Amino acid sequence: MTLMAIKERLDLYEKLMRLDKPIGILLLLWPTLWAIWIASHGRPDWMIVCIFVLGTVLMRSAGCVINDYADRDFDPQVERTRNRPLAAGLVSGKEALGLATVLSLLALLLILRLPRMVIYLSFAAAFLAASYPLTKRFLAVPQAYLGVAFGFGIPMAFAAVTGRVPSMAWVLLLANIFWTIAYDTEYAMVDREDDLKIGIKTSAITFGRLDVVAVMACYLLSLGILAAIGVKLHFGIAYYASLVVAAIIAGYHYFLIRGRDRQRCFKAFLHNNWFGAAVFAGIVVQLNLIPLLAR
16 A cells, blocks of 8 residues: 555544544533543642543544444435545445544553543443444434433543542533533534434434524523532632633524524534533632632
């Protein structure tokens, strides 16, 4: 194989892993970082941070490959996905499974230095990531399952930092589930017509005419749970100010999605990066900057 052919193959693998579209990595990473900072009281072990950041990239990449493999018969029928490497026949199914396996093994190697509980939880996380594509065949709101899969870095982070998974981790995971339903419904609104034709179930289809209301309700529930966590942890004004910023971002999404225009719904989905970043900034300021200023 020539150098040019190898480069072309690597480019295809990059697209298959969606490394050219990092929004999925960020949406997976923010809740994990929330958990690491909360679990460590703002003093994280930077080795743990690096392991989870790299692990997030690897597992999100593996999840994308598995998703495309599971949807290889559906993606050619959807306008937005028909040019993906597997759907277009540019990468074989065997190649995709091999790539997903390598990525998963690399992620496993990363966490071998962490507490045994993290390793046990990683198997549950891998199962969730691998099985999510199948839920679109029978769950009315598969986005809820995705919320568990995308948020499973939360209990893993608590286990890595503290050696256990307290109730706080599961409450934070619940906040992430509602946030995921909100942003992935916006994403599903883009493909609603295509999904109806091919018979895939999504929250955008299930919610129907109440899709916009459901999205905003999920944002509200997520923010409410995050506020309750702040009360439990005795957080101050900095944290709640970040939730206000996140609420303003969610409000902006209402104006983007209310007309159900595909491009504007997709823009709202991409914009959720700032929602996650706002919450993380509030946690960091509350746990790191405020105590520093109080000295």
